[in-house]
Amino acid sequence: MGATKTDLFTKQQNDIAIMAKALAHPARIAILQYLVKKNACVCGDLVDELGLAQATTSQHLKELKTAGLIQGTIEGASVCYCINPKVWKQYQQLFAGFFKEVDLNGPSCC
Amino acid sequence: MGATKTDLFTKQQNDIAIMAKALAHPARIAILQYLVKKNACVCGDLVDELGLAQATTSQHLKELKTAGLIQGTIEGASVCYCINPKVWKQYQQLFAGFFKEVDLNGPSCC
DNA sequence: TTGTAATATCGCAATATTACGATGTGTTGT
């Protein structure tokens, strides 16, 4: 027990859940918003920007990288991070599509 | 350790993370999609629809109710669930807003 | 009233996530 039963659901349902999970932590939202605000490659800063330990920050960055939302480029001794626009757009469309399919003026409930 | 340090982040960042967390499980996505597809009040069906045990399904329903995304109405011996359009719209706008703020044609990375 | 169906809740085991110190790895300056 304890593990999510992914085999019970469609690939699309699992995909949406995985994407949502990537966004399901305020530190990761903060990282993404910071990168978006700067709209450029950001080296270093991130550990100072969040209040978290360096190891923790690095872990969140790794998860965002695994999700494809950001990319890191080695720039000398440090690493530069930025949004991956292609994947960002995919997320945007997936969520927009998911939320669009409801008839908001339909019957509410019994 | 172990607990998310919510005090380090803004209310908005925590809110987005909480909303994303509500969507971060395929069973909950499946429930929402089923309710959207039916576009109406659904009694019972849900436990059969997912392959999960009744207790587990009930738990996911509770989380969606806590998130405000669905509402349940007692209808005799059973409970009818449906999307809460108002909150659904809030989620839609929040995520749309979050994803919109990026200049997709901007510089990618160093 | 007694039984049954539909849900909710409790309690627990398995697993996943979050956080951080310590340590490793590669880079830059001296």
Added chain:
DNA sequence: ACAACACATCGTAATATTGCGATATTACAA
């Protein structure tokens, strides 16, 4: 070569989530 810096990774503790059997709870039907 060596110290200092920037990150990544490892190991581990704390906490959260997932899943389910067992047990309430409530509504209805016989």
